[in-house]
Amino acid sequence: MPSDEEDLKIRLYNLLRERGAREGKPLVIVLDGLDEAERPFSAPFPTPLPENVFVIASARADEGQEQKYLEGWTDNCQLSHLERLYKQAIAQWLRNTDELAAFAEDTHFVAQLDEITQGFPLYLRYLTEELSHAAKQGQDVRELLAQTPKGFERYVEQQLRGLDELELPDERWQFFALLAVAKGVLEKEDVKALTGMRDRQLRQLHQSWQVTRWMRISEGKLYAFAHPLLATTFAAQLGDDAEDALHDLIDYCAKWEKYQSRYALRHYAEHLREVERWEELYAIARDEDFASTQQQQLPDEPDLPLKTVQTALLGAAEEDKTEIMAEFVLVHAHRLGQTNAQESPLDALRSGSLKRAWRLADQYEIERRILWYLLLAWELKDEGKLDETRETLDKLQKKELPHFQVNWDTRWQGDYAAYFLAYIFIQNKDICSIKDICTVIVQQILEKYHRITLYRIFSNYGDLDAIEEIAVSQAEAREFIKHTNARKTSEEIENRGGQHSNFLTKAEEYAKAENFTALREIVEEVEKIYGWTQLEALGLIAKKLAEDGQPREARSTFAAALKLAQEAEPEFLKALALAEVAEVQVKVEQKKEEEIATASIAHQIAQGIKSHRKKERVIITAKIAEVMKNADKGEEAKAIFDSALEIAQSIETQDGRVNSFTIVAKAQVRAKEYPEARKTAQRIEFPWSKAEVFGIIAKAEAEDGKDEAQATLSTASEIAEGHSLDWVNALFTIALAQAVIDEEAALATFKELLVSAKKLLRERDIYLSKIAAAQAQAGEISHALETTDEIEDESELVKALSWIALTQFKKGKKQELLKTLTAALQAKDKIEDEQKLIQALKAIVGMQVMAGKGEEAVRTAEKILTERNLYLPGIASWLVETGDRENFKRLLIPCVYYLDTAYQMCGLLAKLYPDQATDIVKVVKEFSVSST
Numbered sequence: 001m002p003s004d005e006e007d008l009k010i011r012l013y014n015l016l017r018e019r020g021a022r023e024g025k026p027l028v029i030v031l032d033g034l035d036e037a038e039r040p041f042s043a044p045f046p047t048p049l050p051e052n053v054f055v056i057a058s059a060r061a062d063e064g065q066e067q068k069y070l071e072g073w074t075d076n077c078q079l080s081h082l083e084r085l086y087k088q089a090i091a092q093w094l095r096n097t098d099e100l101a102a103f104a105e106d107t108h109f110v111a112q113l114d115e116i117t118q119g120f121p122l123y124l125r126y127l128t129e130e131l132s133h134a135a136k137q138g139q140d141v142r143e144l145l146a147q148t149p150k151g152f153e154r155y156v157e158q159q160l161r162g163l164d165e166l167e168l169p170d171e172r173w174q175f176f177a178l179l180a181v182a183k184g185v186l187e188k189e190d191v192k193a194l195t196g197m198r199d200r201q202l203r204q205l206h207q208s209w210q211v212t213r214w215m216r217i218s219e220g221k222l223y224a225f226a227h228p229l230l231a232t233t234f235a236a237q238l239g240d241d242a243e244d245a246l247h248d249l250i251d252y253c254a255k256w257e258k259y260q261s262r263y264a265l266r267h268y269a270e271h272l273r274e275v276e277r278w279e280e281l282y283a284i285a286r287d288e289d290f291a292s293t294q295q296q297q298l299p300d301e302p303d304l305p306l307k308t309v310q311t312a313l314l315g316a317a318e319e320d321k322t323e324i325m326a327e328f329v330l331v332h333a334h335r336l337g338q339t340n341a342q343e344s345p346l347d348a349l350r351s352g353s354l355k356r357a358w359r360l361a362d363q364y365e366i367e368r369r370i371l372w373y374l375l376l377a378w379e380l381k382d383e384g385k386l387d388e389t390r391e392t393l394d395k396l397q398k399k400e401l402p403h404f405q406v407n408w409d410t411r412w413q414g415d416y417a418a419y420f421l422a423y424i425f426i427q428n429k430d431i432c433s434i435k436d437i438c439t440v441i442v443q444q445i446l447e448k449y450h451r452i453t454l455y456r457i458f459s460n461y462g463d464l465d466a467i468e469e470i471a472v473s474q475a476e477a478r479e480f481i482k483h484t485n486a487r488k489t490s491e492e493i494e495n496r497g498g499q500h501s502n503f504l505t506k507a508e509e510y511a512k513a514e515n516f517t518a519l520r521e522i523v524e525e526v527e528k529i530y531g532w533t534q535l536e537a538l539g540l541i542a543k544k545l546a547e548d549g550q551p552r553e554a555r556s557t558f559a560a561a562l563k564l565a566q567e568a569e570p571e572f573l574k575a576l577a578l579a580e581v582a583e584v585q586v587k588v589e590q591k592k593e594e595e596i597a598t599a600s601i602a603h604q605i606a607q608g609i610k611s612h613r614k615k616e617r618v619i620i621t622a623k624i625a626e627v628m629k630n631a632d633k634g635e636e637a638k639a640i641f642d643s644a645l646e647i648a649q650s651i652e653t654q655d656g657r658v659n660s661f662t663i664v665a666k667a668q669v670r671a672k673e674y675p676e677a678r679k680t681a682q683r684i685e686f687p688w689s690k691a692e693v694f695g696i697i698a699k700a701e702a703e704d705g706k707d708e709a710q711a712t713l714s715t716a717s718e719i720a721e722g723h724s725l726d727w728v729n730a731l732f733t734i735a736l737a738q739a740v741i742d743e744e745a746a747l748a749t750f751k752e753l754l755v756s757a758k759k760l761l762r763e764r765d766i767y768l769s770k771i772a773a774a775q776a777q778a779g780e781i782s783h784a785l786e787t788t789d790e791i792e793d794e795s796e797l798v799k800a801l802s803w804i805a806l807t808q809f810k811k812g813k814k815q816e817l818l819k820t821l822t823a824a825l826q827a828k829d830k831i832e833d834e835q836k837l838i839q840a841l842k843a844i845v846g847m848q849v850m851a852g853k854g855e856e857a858v859r860t861a862e863k864i865l866t867e868r869n870l871y872l873p874g875i876a877s878w879l880v881e882t883g884d885r886e887n888f889k890r891l892l893i894p895c896v897y898y899l900d901t902a903y904q905m906c907g908l909l910a911k912l913y914p915d916q917a918t919d920i921v922k923v924v925k926e927f928s929v930s931s932t
Contacts, residue, residue, distance in 0.1 A: 026052045034059035035227060040069040042395065060122065060229070084119030087111065097128055099135035109142070116150050122229060123152040129213060156233045163210055171195045175223075176211060177245035180235040183267040185224045190263050194252055250275065256290065265294045265304065269311040278315055282324060285312030291335070300355050302343075303363055305335060310893055317889040323919035326906045329892060330927045333902035336363060345372045346559040349379060354388055358395065365897055366402060366865045367413045368562055370445060374420035375555055375562070381424050382551055386434070389424070393437040401444040402865040403834050410867065412535050414450030416558065419543065421446075422457040423551065425470060439470050447835065448476070455480045460547075535561055571608040572616040573903040577924050578602035579623045580907030584917045586631050598921050599627045603640065617647050618660040622667035629671035641668060641676065649683075658686050665693045669700045678712065688727045691719035695733030702740035713737045724756045725767055732774040739778035747783070750775055754787065769796035773803035781807055781816075794827040795836035801827070802843035809850040821847045838864055842871050849878040854887035861891075869898040876905060880912045888912060 029045075034057055045055055059070055085093070087110050094104040094113075103109045117123040127148060134144050149158055163176075174195045178186065191197060205212055214234070216226045225231035235242040250271045253264035272281035284290050291305035298304055309332040316324035340363065348357040354376075361372035373396040380389040404414030425438045446454065451472065458466040464481055471477035542557035579602045585595035606620045621644035629637035641664065648660035661684045668677035677697050684690040694716035701709035713734065720730050731753060738746035750771060757767035768791050775784035784804050791797045801824040808817040824844055831837045841864050848857035861875050872895050879888040888908070895901040906924050910917040 026054060028054045028056065031055070031057040034069050034073065035061070037069065043073050043398070060227075085117075085121055085124060086119060087114050090114055090117075090119070090124065093124065093128060097132055099132040100128060100141070103141070109145070112145055116145070116148050117152075118150075120152055122227060123155060126213070127155065133209065153233055153236070156230075157237050159210075160234070160237050166208070166210060168208070168211070171197050171201065172205070172208065172211060173241060174245060174248075175205075176234070177238050177241040178249060179215065179223060179225050180231050180238055181242050181246040181249060182224065182231070182263070183270055184263060185218075185222045186263055187261070188221045188223070189259070190252070190261055191223055193259060193261075194248055246271070246275070250277075254280070256293070260293070260297060262297055265290075265297055266301075269308045273311050273315045273318075276315075276318075278319055278321075281312050281315050282328075285309050285328060285331070300353065300359060302339060302356060302359050305339070306332060306363070309335060310896070313892055313896065317892060320885075322909055322913040322916040323923050325889075325892060326909050326920045326923045327927070329896050329902045329905050329909075330923070332896035333899045334927075336897060337899060339363065340563060344559050344563055345376055346379065346555060349376055354380075354392070358392070363897075365868060366399075367404065367410070367867075369399075370396065370401060370404075371413065371416050371420065371562055374417060374424065374441075375558055378420050378423050378551070379555055381434075390433050390437065393424075393434065393441065397437055397441055397444070400865065401441070402838070403447050404445055404450055405835070405866055406447050406449045407867075411449070412539060414446060415453050416539065416561075417445055418450050418454040419457065419546070420558075422454055423546065425466060426458070426461060426463065435469065442470055443472050451476070452480065534564055538564065569609055569613055569616055570899065571605050572613065572620055573900055574924060574927075575602040575606040575609075575620045576623065577903040577906045578605065578921065579620065579627055580904075581910040581917050581921050581924065582627045583630070584907075584910040584914050585921075586627065588914050588917065594918055594921075595627070596631050596633060599624050599631065601921075601925055602627075614647050614651050615656065615660060618644050618663055621647065622664045626667045626671045629673060637671065637673075638676070641673070645680065645683075654685055658684055658689050662689060662693055666696065669697055672700075672704065674701050674704075674706060674708065674712075678715075687719050688723070688730050691716050691727065691730035692733045694719065695730060695737050698737035699733065699740055702737060709737070709741055713741060725753065725760075728753070728767065728770060732770065732777075735774055736778050739780070746778055747780070750778075750780070750783065758790070765791050765793035765796040769793075769800040772800035776800075776803040776807045779807060793836075794830045795833070795840050797827045798824045798831075798840040798843050802847055805847045805850055814851070817847070817851050821851050821853075838866065845871075845875050846878050849875065849882055849884070849887075852882065854879055854882065854884040858887050858890045861894075868894065869901045873901050873904040873908065876908050877911075880908050883912075885912060 043055075043057075045053075049055065057073055059073075061070060090113050091104045091110050094100045094110070113124070113127070117127060127145075131141050131144060135141050149155055168176075175191060175197065178191070178194055186194075188199075188202065191202065192199075205217070214225055214230055216222075216224050225234070238245075250268075252259065253261065253268035253271060256264040256268060269281060269284055272278075272284065285308050291308065294304040294308070295302065309328055313325060313328040313332065316328060340360070343360065345357040345361040348354075348360050357376055358373075361369050361376065364372060373392055377389050377392045377396075380386075380392060404417060405411070406414065421438055421442060425435065442451065442454065454470070455467045455477070458464070458470075459481075467481060468474065468477045471480075538557055538561035542554045542561065545551075545557060546554035578598055582595045582598035582602065585598060602620070603624045606617065606624065609617050609620070621640055625637045625640035625644060628640060644664050644667075645661075648657055648664060651657045651660055661680055665677045665680040665684070668674075668680060674697060678694070681690055681693040681697065684693060694712055698709050698713035698716055701712055716730070716734050716737070720727050720734060723731070731749065735746045735749040735753075738749060753767070753771050757764060757771060760767060768787055772784045772787035772791070775781075775787060781804055784800070784807075788797055788800050788804070791800060801820050805817050805820045805824070808814075808820060821844070824840075824847055828837070828840045828844060831840055841860055845857045845860045845864075848854070848860060857875060857879075861872065864871065872891060876888055876891045876895065879885075879891070892905065895905045903924070906920055910920045913920075
């Protein structure tokens with residue numbers, strides 16, 4: 001049998017494929033005691049299982065508890081929780097034990113065993129083992145059973161008294177205690193260094209059955225208790241010996257540089273957190289040499305340095321140390337970015353380690369994790385490594401996979417997935433196992449929009465049969481084949497690339513040479529000149545290379561794009577975080593001067609943002625100007641606002657200019673610079689956007705008691721005159737302003753919009769939902785609830801209810817809010833479409849926080865797998881709003897996988913702990929990539 005886990009999986013897969021179940025004779029595979037394996041491992045079986053093959057696996061776990069050794073085993077299976085073993089099973093256990101088989105028919109003996117062990121399998125195993133050993137020694141089994149205490153803990157206590165009578169050498173007791181307090185496997189060199197035992201003494205351990213029966217000793221080199229529960233139970237009974245052993249073990253881990261112990265590299269941080277040696281924990285998490293040694297000594301565990309930082313972050317949360325939480329949020333995000341930049345999963349695969357490639361891919365968020373797995377499978381397929389291809393696809397398919405979103409900013413992800421799947425499938429469609437897994441994955445991750453992309457690639461290759469084989473339904477396949485233009489994708493590349501053939505030619509040359517530094521430079525130029533995103537440009541180059549028969553270079557270019565997708569402008573993120581903290585400082589008494597200093601630092605950092613990143617520059621510049629104005633620095637604020645307007649005006653695209661002027665105008669409104677906001681609004685080129693901004697200004701002016709509000713509202717109304725649902729957002733802002741100035745006018749506007757919306761056929765519920773939301777924002781809750789009664793689409797109903805809940809929250813109507821939440825949950829349960837369900841869950845999370853159900857909100861958030869960097873900070877901000885520090889801290893770890901969310905969490909920490917804002921400024925200001 002192969003010793004390597006991955007080799008074993010491949011061998012088992014081939015065995016099942018070649019010698020699996022025969023017709024009329026099912027093959028049943030039973031794996032007992034997953035919890036007793038040397039380390040957790042994933043199910044080594046193909047998904048789906050071959051026909052007529054069944055797997056039964058068991059492990060100890062409380063009902064509803066997902067232990068680490070069960071990860072991946074409980075997906076797509078039927079779960080059964082067995083409370084205990086009953087007498088019939090105990091009797092069968094005895095029959096299967098040679099020395100005790102005679103007692104199986106003794107009902108009194110079986111009843112005694114049942115009463116003593118309470119059917120607990122772990123107790124039963126060790127007790128029957130002891131009874132069997134006694135039988136071999138000619139001892140009285142019944143008498144021994146009669147002396148056995150009820151309850152596993154008392155049994156362990158009895159066994160320790162028995163060990164005392166053996167007068168074991170001190171080093172054996174120390175060895176026993178060490179294993180009881182260890183968090184994982186100890187290697188032979190660890191044991192020798194800690195106990196002073198020699199090789200001969202370790203070999204002699206096997207002579208002490210009373211000691212080794214509790215242990216798992218692998219090839220004389222690895223030592224651990226046979227089950228984690230045994231270790232914790234013995235540790236509790238060992239008392240002072242266990243405490244001394246733990247102290248010695250931690251001191252040994254502290255000498256990791258001397259011993260290079262893999263145990264220390266894995267578990268030192270956990271021990272420090274457990275004994276609350278906080279400063280030592282923080283020091284080891286900051287130590288770059290420790291992280292580097294982890295990578296060198298344990299290359300197949302690339303996430304170890306991140307786990308160390310996470311442990312430190314959890315420690316800071318327990319201590320409630322705000323500035324240290326901020327520090328490790330940033331350290332983790334930067335360290336992850338560095339790891340991913342230094343070596344991609346494709347690099348690891350090409351270096352010969354598929355296992356490390358998988359582990360590196362698993363460090364990414366779910367969207368790019370999927371893409372990396374598919375890219376690896378494509379590479380393996382082209383290298384002729386079909387077993388590894390199957391295994392990679394199978395590992396991916398067993399994960400909890402979401403559909404890719406079809407949003408404008410992220411739809412490239414589904415496009416990439418379609419391309420990767422196409423090139424995996426095209427040359428392997430006759431290999432049933434790969435074809436079947438690809439078909440399942442398509443159904444798991446691709447919406448129809450992205451499936452069409454997949455079908456087009458097959459169509460380009462003239463392979464219409466592949467479309468029928470992989471399509472989610474034959475009707476969809478026939479519809480596509482009937483209407484498709486077989487050259488559409490190629491024409492997209494030719495038409496788009498033909499306009500810029502010089503760029504494509506030069507970029508292809510760099511890609512073929514794998515000169516990605518030069519390729520990035522030319523792609524950045526394209527972004528500046530043509531307005532393409534770098535992901536679009538790199539994707540176009542990669543697709544062209546694949547079409548030209550250069551798949552290896554295509555995969556390298558796709559890999560460069562996937563690495564690029566995580567990159568953000570650090571200066572922008574840092575400046576934005578500092579601006580958020582400055583906003584907090586201005587609200588704290590006697591912090592105004594510090595706030596001005598923080599805003600000035602943010603402004604200085606913002607100057608380092610690349611010149612072509614104009615939208616980011618507008619956002620941060622307008623934000624800093626707003627903060628300055630609120631700090632009573634009007635002249636400085638005006639100059640900075642003017643700078644933001646200059647940047648906005650220089651943007652080449654009309655869309656970009658409109659969005660940027662809108663951003664500046666809204667910031668001016670928040671800063672109460674109403675005349676300047678009106679001037680900025682006049683520069684907006686789209687009339688519907690201009691009307692919307694004037695409506696926003698009018699509402700703010702009215703709420704602020706400004707006489708100009710009516711005139712501003714009239715301007716907005718004049719621009720929007722003659723329009724209805726086609727300008728719905730503008731009309732809503734106008735109605736919200738009317739609600740402050742003239743409630744009757746607002747009600748009339750809503751009535752008119754409702755009449756128009758009810759006449760629609762396809763988008764009726766979408767507009768009704770928007771109207772209900774606007775009514776709620778205007779404070780017209782009763783009217784909003786009446787509108788929701790008309791909404792048939794449950795996902796749109798949930799959206800509307802979330803806006804109603806927000807108004808109820810602001811008005812302090814807790815009971816009404818709880819009713820609204822209940823209605824939203826009932827509507828959510830009726831949603832079948834996955835994309836709509838995700839949107840509904842996002843809305844419900846916010847409602848749960850507002851209702852004071854922060855813990856439930858965090859659990860709901862865990863069900864949302866996609867675009868986590870976009871919605872997690874929003875949930876965190878609501879927890880800040882409600883002052884829920886404990887549940888806010890539960891979001892720290894999920895947010896450290898993205899640089900943008902990490903910086904946002906620093907700003908939110910300042911809001912949650914306003915007295916610590918200055919400490920957070922210091923952390924953010926001084927933090928840099930080099931500091932990690």
